[in-house]
Amino acid sequence: MLLLVGGAGAQEADVLFVVLGKMSLYTQDVEGSITLRDHHFVAEIMPKAGGTILAGTLSSRDDPTDRYVFASEGEAFLAHGGRFDVPAKLHTAHPDGEYVFSYETASGRMDAQVLELSKRASIGDVLDAATITLTQSGRPVRADAIDPSVDLEVRWTVAREMTRNPESVVDDLTFVLAFDCFGNRIAHSGRPFQEGSFLTYRDDRFLIEADALSSGLRYSLIVEQATADAAIHEGVPGIATYATLTFLDLETIGEAKESCPVESP
Numbered sequence: 295m296l297l298l299v300g301g302a303g304a305q306e307a308d309v310l311f312v313v314l315g316k317m318s319l320y321t322q323d324v325e326g327s328i329t330l331r332d333h334h335f336v337a338e339i340m341p342k343a344g345g346t347i348l349a350g351t352l353s354s355r356d357d358p359t360d361r362y363v364f365a366s367e368g369e370a371f372l373a374h375g376g377r378f379d380v381p382a383k384l385h386t387a388h389p390d391g392e393y394v395f396s397y398e399t400a401s402g403r404m405d406a407q408v409l410e411l412s413k414r415a416s417i418g419d420v421l422d423a424a425t426i427t428l429t430q431s432g433r434p435v436r437a438d439a440i441d442p443s444v445d446l447e448v449r450w451t452v453a454r455e456m457t458r459n460p461e462s463v464v465d466d467l468t469f470v471l472a473f474d475c476f477g478n479r480i481a482h483s484g485r486p487f488q489e490g491s492f493l494t495y496r497d498d499r500f501l502i503e504a505d506a507l508s509s510g511l512r513y514s515l516i517v518e519q520a521t522a523d524a525a526i527h528e529g530v531p532g533i534a535t536y537a538t539l540t541f542l543d544l545e546t547i548g549e550a551k552e553s554c555p556v557e558s559p
Contacts, residue, residue: 304402306529308345311487312395313338314352314409315520315535316384320423322542324437328423331541335375335388339364339397342488347371350397355408356389364397371397381419395532407527411534414521416455421538424450424517428544437515442507442546449499450517453538456495462524463531465494469518472502472544475554480506480513486522487531495519509548516541 319331337352350364352373362373378384395407428435430444440446448470456466464486470493472481481502484492493500507513520537 305397305399305404307401308341308347308399309397309404309530310340310342310345310485311524311531311533312397312407312409313340313533313535314393314395314411315533315537316388316411316413316420317535317537317539318381318420318423319539320541322423322426322540324543326425328425328540330379330423332377332379333381333384333420334377335384337362337364337373337393337395339371339395340369340485341371341399346400348398348400350395353394353396354389355392355394385419404528404530407530407532409532409534410523412523413536414455414459416457417521417536421453421455421519421521421536423538424453424519424540426450426515426517426540426542437542438545440507440513440544440546442509442511442548443504445504446502446507447499448502448515448517450519450540452495452498453519455521455536456519457521458495459521459523462522463526464522464524464533465496466522467520467533467535468493468495468497469516469520470500471516471518472506473514474508475512475514507546508551509546510550510553511546512554513544513546514541515544 314337317334320328322328352362354360364371364373376387390411392410427449429447458465470483484490518539520535523534
């Protein structure tokens with residue numbers, strides 16, 4: 295069930311959307327092999343451009359003592375649950391059900407935005423990892439041999455569970471992000487509920503333009519696929535999701551103008 299409440303609140307001026315989800319994180323190596331990092335419970339408050347989130351908490355409606363505090367991490371405010379090596383431990387520690395977002399922004403306060411997290415019948419324990427492939431000029435390219443003078447096309451396998459919940463205000467979503475070794479974001483496929491394009495389950499590729507790449511550097515690429523059971527509460531979209539993220543390290547050929555920082559062992 296999706297909770298859809300009309301009207302708008304002052305906090306709508308600051309908050310783009312909130313997210314509640316169970317995520318499975320995987321790493322793909324240069325040969326295409328995929329290994330599990332962990333399964334993770336997480337909630338997010340994403341501010342609008344120029345918006346300010348002051349504080350927030352997440353709690354289980356069934357067990358109010360099951361409570362998490364949001365903290366600023368990069369662009370967003372995040373609250374983390376546990377990380378687990380098997381899905382059963384994730385579901386036991388963080389059962390599906392209704393969770394309550396309470397937060398304060400520069401423009402107003404949200405006392406109780408409720409999201410119901412529920413695993414769809416089509417999903418097994420979690421979503422499977424996407425497999426990423428890379429091409430330049432129509433030809434396959436290794437992740438450690440990217441030509442920085444040529445556009446890089448990122449493709450991925452679409453999870454079979456991805457679709458459109460007819461009760462949701464948005465299709466299931468896909469996000470592609472890339473960062474250089476200095477922590478700068480060099481590509482982002484876009485977000486819903488704001489101006490500009492974004493990806494859904496209907497998409498299976500994204501182009502990183504050559505202008506974003508430099509010679510001799512390492513990059514981190516992320517492809518995320520997320521079911522979206524989404525509704526609007528007092529003007530703020532809320533997304534309950536099961537998601538899968540695949541991380542792939544990239545490396546461009548050529549001589550770097552500035553060396554990447556030394557990686558910690």
